[in-house]
Amino acid sequence: MQSKPLYCTKQGRAFVGDALTLLTELPDESIDLVMTSPPFALRRQKSYGNVEETEYVKWITPFSKDVFRVLKRSGSFVLDLGGAYRAGIPSRSLYNFRVLLTLCDDVGFHLAEDFYWFNPAKLPSPIEWVNKRKIRAKDSVNTVWWFGKTDTPKADVRKVLAPYSERMKKLIQNPDSFYKPKKRPSGHDISANFGKDNGGAIPSNLLTIPNTDSNSSYLWLCKELERQRHPARFPAELPAFFIKMLTDEADVVLDIFGGSNTTGFAAEALRRKWLTFEQDKESLVSSAFRFLEGRSMESVRRILGELQADNACVVLDDIVCSLGSEKKAKTSRDALDGMTSDVRQMVLLEERKTYKTQQDKSSVCR
Numbered sequence: 001m002q003s004k005p006l007y008c009t010k011q012g013r014a015f016v017g018d019a020l021t022l023l024t025e026l027p028d029e030s031i032d033l034v035m036t037s038p039p040f041a042l043r044r045q046k047s048y049g050n051v052e053e054t055e056y057v058k059w060i061t062p063f064s065k066d067v068f069r070v071l072k073r074s075g076s077f078v079l080d081l082g083g084a085y086r087a088g089i090p091s092r093s094l095y096n097f098r099v100l101l102t103l104c105d106d107v108g109f110h111l112a113e114d115f116y117w118f119n120p121a122k123l124p125s126p127i128e129w130v131n132k133r134k135i136r137a138k139d140s141v142n143t144v145w146w147f148g149k150t151d152t153p154k155a156d157v158r159k160v161l162a163p164y165s166e167r168m169k170k171l172i173q174n175p176d177s178f179y180k181p182k183k184r185p186s187g188h189d190i191s192a193n194f195g196k197d198n199g200g201a202i203p204s205n206l207l208t209i210p211n212t213d214s215n216s217s218y219l220w221l222c223k224e225l226e227r228q229r230h231p232a233r234f235p236a237e238l239p240a241f242f243i244k245m246l247t248d249e250a251d252v253v254l255d256i257f258g259g260s261n262t263t264g265f266a267a268e269a270l271r272r273k274w275l276t277f278e279q280d281k282e283s284l285v286s287s288a289f290r291f292l293e294g295r296s297m298e299s300v301r302r303i304l305g306e307l308q309a310d311n312a313c314v315v316l317d318d319i320v321c322s323l324g325s326e327k328k329a330k331t332s333r334d335a336l337d338g339m340t341s342d343v344r345q346m347v348l349l350e351e352r353k354t355y356k357t358q359q360d361k362s363s364v365c366r
């Protein structure tokens with residue numbers, strides 16, 4: 001790309017600017033996955049800008065056309081869209097379904113599969129219909145459209161197997177006591193292979209991921225340095241699921257509405273190359289905190305100063321980046337700063353494991 005990134009890591013680059021302009025700098029068929037969550041068509045205006053639901057399809061179509069151009073033929077476009085109500089009435093907007101139809105009918109995408117992200121931690125809204133009048137249920141599911149550039153995008157669900165249920169684990173241990181291979185009335189042929197251990201269950205298209213991160217280095221550093229946290233982040237597990245399923249290591253993942261760069265963080269942790277575009281410089285400056293886990297406050301402050309300079313182009317090296325139950329390091333940040341990245345990674349992973357075991361135990365006690 002001709003533009004200079006605001007910062008880069010070993011795997012990726014984050015650019016400030018309008019995605020429509022930045023997309024033109026990318027060659028045709030150069031990207032494996034575009035994973036993104038644009039501003040939704042919300043009634044209440046957010047600080048990062050929202051488009052009216054009636055204008056939404058017109059607004060998003062030019063971005064989608066360029067996404068189609070830059071995707072490889074094996075590539076995918078995953079679009080997370082929250083639902084919305086129409087102005088002043090308890091009737092749902094169809095904007096996310098109109099986007100789906102337009103991208104397939106006019107832009108040329110193929111709907112590979114419709115996914116639904118269930119966030120059990122979502123607060124009830126809109127207040128008028130749900131809390132006050134109590135005439136609508138809580139809306140806690142986003143539609144996540146998975147488009148292919150062709151009808152056979154690269155994908156492998158074996159990379160995202162879900163844990164087996166307790167019942168399935170018992171069945172695998174002793175299949176004969178659970179079922180006899182036979183044809184079901186539904187026509188399904190339940191063969192002897194049904195009891196085979198494949199290392200996990202095929203995931204469903206309903207992804208249950210609570211959006212409850214409260215301990216990541218991003219949130220912690222935003223608080224310490226009194227910087228605004230991005231108000232519309234998705235949890236890293238959401239892009240991580242699609243990155244794992246739809247790409248291989250060293251493939252290129254792009255987020256055109258990067259926000260706090262959750263996608264770049266997940267891609268870095270999964271050893272994919274990544275690019276992020278975000279028009280708001282302040283959001284992108286803070287997003288660098290995702291890659292500064294384990295550093296002393298002194299070095300974080302120094303890097304923040306560099307990022308805020310005009311024409312900044314900061315190289316973040318020696319970073320520690322892994323998915324999982326992130327938490328503020330107990331080990332002093334100064335002590336971690338003196339370690340090599342491998343040792344730091346080990347110390348932080350060990351702390352997370354201990355923390356997770358403590359959490360698991362305390363939830364059992366409750």
Ligand SMILES: C[S@@+](CC[C@H](N)C(=O)[O-])C[C@H]1O[C@@H](n2cnc3c(N)ncnc32)[C@H](O)[C@@H]1O
Pocket residue numbers: 017018019020036037038039040048049230232233234235256257258259260261262263277278279280283
């Ligand atoms: C819903 S947020 C994305 C949040 C992100 N998924 C995360 O986890 O932090 C949408 C972002 O798109 C950005 N945005 C809106 N229009 C844009 C444009 N034309 N080019 C680049 N970024 C844009 C907004 O500033 C906002 O930060």
